[in-house]
Amino acid sequence: MRASDDPAVAIVTGGGGDLGRATAMRLARDGVAVTLLDNSLIGAQRTLAEVEANGGRGLALAVDVTRADTLAGALDAVENAFGGVTILVNCAGIEGTVSPIDTYPEDVFDRVMAVNVKGVFLAMQATIPRMIARGRGTVVNVASTSAIRGRGGLAGYVASKHAVLGLTRVAAIDVAGSGVRVNAVLPGPIAGRMIESMESQSGDGIQRATVAALARPEDVAAAIAFLASKDACHVNGAALVVDDGSTLI
Numbered sequence: 001m002r003a004s005d006d007p008a009v010a011i012v013t014g015g016g017g018d019l020g021r022a023t024a025m026r027l028a029r030d031g032v033a034v035t036l037l038d039n040s041l042i043g044a045q046r047t048l049a050e051v052e053a054n055g056g057r058g059l060a061l062a063v064d065v066t067r068a069d070t071l072a073g074a075l076d077a078v079e080n081a082f083g084g085v086t087i088l089v090n091c092a093g094i095e096g097t098v099s100p101i102d103t104y105p106e107d108v109f110d111r112v113m114a115v116n117v118k119g120v121f122l123a124m125q126a127t128i129p130r131m132i133a134r135g136r137g138t139v140v141n142v143a144s145t146s147a148i149r150g151r152g153g154l155a156g157y158v159a160s161k162h163a164v165l166g167l168t169r170v171a172a173i174d175v176a177g178s179g180v181r182v183n184a185v186l187p188g189p190i191a192g193r194m195i196e197s198m199e200s201q202s203g204d205g206i207q208r209a210t211v212a213a214l215a216r217p218e219d220v221a222a223a224i225a226f227l228a229s230k231d232a233c234h235v236n237g238a239a240l241v242v243d244d245g246s247t248l249i
């Protein structure tokens with residue numbers, strides 16, 4: 001069997017969250033072994049239980065994506081269990097605080113950048129060399145429509161998602177020709193915990209103001225699965241917006 005025919009092995013950071021869970025379920029349905037990395041082990045285990053209940057397989061591991069050492073240990077565990085990682089989905093993220101720029105707390109800004117930006121950087125840095133060594137791999141970074149537009153009160157989040165798109169483009173250029181691809185998905189608001197948190201903090205629903213309908217996590221997971229699949233073999237460095245057209249206005 002050639003390396004490119006080996007079964008797919010995925011890591012989903014933030015695998016205990018709403019989108020991570022839907023992505024894991026979708027990849028598992030496509031026959032992929034899915035490991036959930038989350039700093040909430042309970043969340044990751046909950047997703048794994050759903051994956052296994054539907055006939056899939058995987059691991060649930062406690063990992064803080066801001067720490068390179070825990071990421072490296074997780075990669076070793078996945079390789080021992082299933083073989084080399086072929087898909088990395090960087091889904092871990094936090095929304096931070098909703099507050100105008102003049103009062104936005106510095107410590108929250110630092111934490112949002114650490115998780116949303118450095119976490120993506122470290123996960124790619126840990127995984128991509130192993131993918132390149134095998135000549136095969138695909139990374140999907142979960143950015144947001146906040147990567148291509150401003151949103152009042154979300155300094156940390158919006159800055160971080162612009163940065164994720166920049167990181168994606170740099171990595172895509174760096175891996176070109178190696179058999180590895182790096183793309184970003186840019187969802188609009190998704191039904192679930194994060195948007196509820198933003199809306200409850202903002203009071204007047206600043207997020208919803210320009211949006212016709214919330215996406216289901218499954219809608220975004222389908223776009224992630226496409227970018228991770230061989231159907232997207234010629235797609236590298238792309239920013240796939242999944243927002244029902246709401247950023248066009």
Ligand SMILES: NC(=O)c1ccc[n+]([C@@H]2O[C@H](COP(=O)([O-])OP(=O)(O)OC[C@H]3O[C@@H](n4cnc5c(N)ncnc54)[C@H](O)[C@@H]3O)[C@@H](O)[C@H]2O)c1
Nearest residue numbers: 014016017018019038039064065092093144187189190194
């Ligand atoms: N929900 C939305 O409306 C929306 C829209 C666009 C993009 N996104 C992005 O999608 C991704 C997933 O969001 P979600 O809606 O599933 O949110 P969520 O809060 O349900 O899930 C996020 C997950 O990340 C985990 N996490 C947080 N910090 C971590 C860390 N340091 N290390 C490891 N795991 C950590 C959390 O425990 C949680 O399980 C995020 O990057 C988010 O910015 C969400």
